[in-house]
Amino acid sequence: MPKPIRTSRRTWAAAWMVLCAAGLAATAGLDASSAPDPQPERPVSAECAEYVADIDRQLAEAEQEGGGDEVLAFSRVQAGIGEDCNDELRDHLLGHR
Structure with a gap:
């Protein structure tokens, strides 16, 4: 049976570094x-x-009127406004935060 080739620890460490890189x-x-x-x-x-x-x-x-304790509310449904406007309105309002 042939003898296995012995390699040094430095060779193994270098091989692992190359593989990791x-x-x-x-x-x-x-x-x-x-x-x-x-x-x-x-x-x-x-x-x-x-x-x-x-x-x-x-x-x-509402911002010009001052009152920081007031809440401004909008209805969810308006005649003539389709579903595609919901996403646009959400993106627009979230962009102004």
């Missing part, structure tokens, strides 16, 4: 390539844009 480089490359693409802008209907502008106007009026 290659693994880290591969992981970084995969993470960079799998970044999500930015969402394209959705077209906003004229009614929705008008509704968002009206809410902005009401918020500005």
